[in-house]
Amino acid sequence: MPWQPASRSSVGKYVNRARWFIGFLVEYGAVTPSTDELPGVDLHEVQIVAFQTWLRRHRGISERTVRRHGRMVMRLLAGLGPDPKLYDARLVRQVILDEAQRSSRANLKTMTMALRGYLKYLATQGLCQRLDQAIPTVPQWRLSALPLYISTADVDRVVASCDVTTPIGIRDHAVLLLLARLGLRAGDVSSMCLEDIDWREGTLCVRGKGRREIRLPLPQNVGEAIIDYLREARPPAACEQIFLRAVAPHLPLASATVSSIVKLALVRAGIDNAPSRGANLLRRSAATSMLRAGATLDMIGAVLRHRSVDTTAHYAKVDIDMLLQVAQPWPGSASC
Structure with missing residues (x-):
């Protein structure tokens, strides 16, 4: 040659x-x-x-x-x-x-x-x-905006939008459940390995920011979705990561691809007014859902692996009804 x-x-x-x-x-x-x-x-x-x-x-x-x-x-x-x-x-x-x-x-x-x-x-x-x-400090009000989230009903529509008769739909269904039920980050899902799951104990080991590890309970429907993907849809590839690309070469999903799965699911579900369209949207929605279900901020912070309680307290602002009960009149207003 x-x-x-x-x-x-x-x-x-x-x-x-x-x-x-x-x-x-x-x-x-x-x-x-x-x-x-x-x-x-x-x-x-x-x-x-x-x-x-x-x-x-x-x-x-x-x-x-x-x-x-x-x-x-x-x-x-x-x-x-x-x-x-x-x-x-x-x-x-x-x-x-x-x-x-x-x-x-x-x-x-x-x-x-x-x-x-x-x-x-x-x-x-x-x-x-x-x-x-x-280096000069960039002025910015920390945690000043309201959390960006969608309702529990909309989250369910997003998860249900997957066509579970196809390999891609089976994979995306498992990915969306992990994001929506456990509040994982896109990087948590893309780097997840089979050894991270303890099937006997029903727990999932998550390695987040700062190389910290935590074990979270694995809901039954999430575990079943992962098993369906492993048995029916995962391509045969020598990769440690669980979730792979459906098209060859079968490499592990990138974090950006995980966010794209959320974006496409929002389109399929017909949710046009979502405040954002990445994986963090489901993470924030999971946090607000836990808060409204009665979970304490400490519990939410443990699941989301927040380093500071101030970050978790950010989600307290979504309970508008509770805030209205404790809000004080503005000084000088007519109601004073």
């Missing part, structure tokens, strides 16, 4: 692998960042890869967040410059202020979080002075 030059996509894969390997060596201090030996590899990219490796090892955040932080820091590096030793508080503040002119407040808040982590990483590696405290 005659020799053929490698395609552009193949070359790109090899270059990306080289970047990851160089970033790994940089993060361990085995080499000094340099692009002389590898033309086409930008020094910024090497630094970002090393930063992402550090995040995976030391911060315990999801892979999706790792990639997002890398993209955001890469965007800010154009203003910071290539040499971390030249960074100072004035430069860091100016980069954030410049970014504030072209980004939304929510996006800017995430950017400051990513940059704060990057500056901490550089300081731990001795590449720059401690500057994470120099």
Whole structure:
């Protein structure tokens, strides 16, 4: 067979692998960042890869967040410059202020979080002075809005919208039940493995943010939906994860795909006024449903694995009838 030059996509894969390997060596201090030996590899990219490796090892955040932080820091590096030793508080503040002119407040808040982590990483590696405290705070009322959710009846319509006579419908039915009954995140579902389920005890081990583990009771209908998927619809593939793509190659579902399952189910159920269309919608709906069924905030926080009770207290605002009973007249109003 005659020799053929490698395609552009193949070359790109090899270059990306080289970047990851160089970033790994940089993060361990085995080499000094340099692009002389590898033309086409930008020094910024090497630094970002090393930063992402550090995040995976030391911060315990999801892979999706790792990639997002890398993209955001890469965007800010154009203003910071290539040499971390030249960074100072004035430069860091100016980069954030410049970014504030072209980004939304929510996006800017995430950017400051990513940059704060990057500056901490550089300081731990001795590449720059401690500057994470120099990042200005983005003003934002914490938990000021009402939770975005749909009613219990609408949740049932979403779950029932799946065509369980098809492999995709059987899979999506199990996924939606996990989201709606246990309040799982999209990443919890996509990373779920068979060994996480204790069928004898009827529990499910969930590994959430910060690498924390918790065992949740597995409702019977959820367990039966998972068994139906394993027996009748799951493709034969050597993957640890339970839920796989229906079309070859049969890879594990991505978090974005789990959210897409919710979005499509909302369309099938005819729910056009949903306040959001991702997996978190069913998570918030599960929390509000538990609250209205009489569950305490501590119980809801345990199921949703909230680190702070303030986050769980956010859901207390959905009980409008109870709030009306304790609301006081506004000072100076006619009712005073």
